[in-house]
């Protein structure tokens with residue numbers, strides 16, 4: 098089929114490339130000329146694993162092309178997908194739908210009589226009705242249908258999510274439109290992708306409800322993590338025990354620094370606004386938004402507690418700036434709140450991210466010093482904060498890191514390491530939702546690697562100590578002196 102996808106952002110690009118890969122002929126349209134020029138030359142404006150290869154493959158096969166000319170691009174298409182941004186409006190948090198309506202207004206005159214407009218952007222209840230009103234106003238005699246087909250892909254695994262969706266939601270009021278969508282997704286349906294046909298309004302609400310529920314799970318486990326830290330429990334054990342319940346499921350129960358990204362906050366806020374406007378208050382969603390803001394701000398206090406002295410004059414290395422690993426997307430990233438808070442408190446921040454440095458430079462305070470590697474970020478720092486779960490952050494050479502740091506303190510906001518393992522390598526280690534007894538101090542440098550006695554005895558009774566005792570790192574020059582000189586009183590939190 099011939100398709101046009103308008104909006105060459107995360108969703109539009111992934112969808113366009115994947116539609117081309119399904120065998121359709123696709124043109125992606127955007128108003129950003131520079132972006133379209135780059136894409137036409139096979140250069141990527143965003144980082145998304147696998148996207149570069151997929152786009153270049155289908156530029157070569159000519160299944161995929163890019164254009165700024167909307168009218169020309171939609172002339173013969175079977176379906177026009179609208180995938181433009183719908184960011185929160187600053188004053189009221191309601192999604193800004195101006196781009197969605199602008200595309201509908203500009204495209205409709207050039208569309209075929211039987212074309213379908215598919216709204217893929219995340220849009221509030223009734224947006225499809227308004228697009229349909231625009232169509233009826235401008236093309237009263239046409240049979241153009243308006244369908245809602247929300248997108249559920251996740252940054253970092255977007256191509257896989259598109260190709261193996263949990264479900265394809267098609268919100269369409271009439272049969273012919275459903276038939277066209279079934280044909281567009283035929284290859285995925287043949288591979289058993291479930292398709293859910295709903296009314297257009299239900300489809301719009303499914304997207305918001307799904308994102309708000311995922312955000313709720315994250316905010317919930319973060320609050321449980323806080324309780325665990327204060328009550329001698331371990332959030333990893335609690336999350337596992339809870340997640341094994343099939344009714345709940347294990348995903349999105351990882352304690353962390355608060356959710357970020359372009360969607361969760363924006364969509365939860367929009368759902369709360371929809372509730373208000375329909376006099377059906379979304380109290381849980383409002384609480385989730387509040388909880389998450391508190392969580393993000395609490396991370397500054399957590400770093401201060403781990404460092405154990407006023408932040409003014411301290412140097413903090415922050416590893417991972419984007420809202421999660423495997424993306425360059427900085428939108429609503431918890432690192433923004435953390436780094437702004439650290440700088441406001443007088444700390445110096447040295448930062449590294451494997452993919453998001455350019456995006457970070459545009460958003461973070463100008464005082465941040467960016468480095469070429471995670472080890473450079475740690476150079477002479479008083480503590481390292483692990484913000485995201487990039488594979489390379491799980492495999493840090495802790496010996497090399499210790500040699501770089503002024504004080505060997507790790508604040509692991511993603512629970513990437515085992516507390517005992519890191520402590521046995523000489524670090525003061527602070528993680529999320531693991532009881533204070535597991536926020537362990539490093540063993541004495543001259544000891545046998547079995548701990549300093551600051552650690553609770555029970556922490557020694559497993560295999561960790563034995564495995565890592567032989568593996569003690571060579572420490573940074575001067576570090577033993579420092580620790581013997583009385584700086585080993587770092588508090589657990």
Ligand SMILES: NC(=O)c1ccc[n+]([C@@H]2O[C@H](COP(=O)([O-])OP(=O)(O)OC[C@H]3O[C@@H](n4cnc5c(N)ncnc54)[C@H](O)[C@@H]3O)[C@@H](O)[C@H]2O)c1
Pocket residue numbers: 103104105106107108109126127128129132180181182183196199200217218219220248249250251252359360
């Ligand atoms: N990012 C995600 O992971 C994700 C996942 C599912 C759904 N969504 C939803 O999909 C939509 C798009 O999100 P995104 O992250 O891809 O946004 P984005 O900001 O990355 O991309 C939007 C693109 O639309 C273009 N654009 C804006 N106005 C335009 C116009 N009038 N004509 C042509 N192009 C125009 C912009 O230049 C930009 O390239 C949003 O509604 C979002 O909520 C996003």
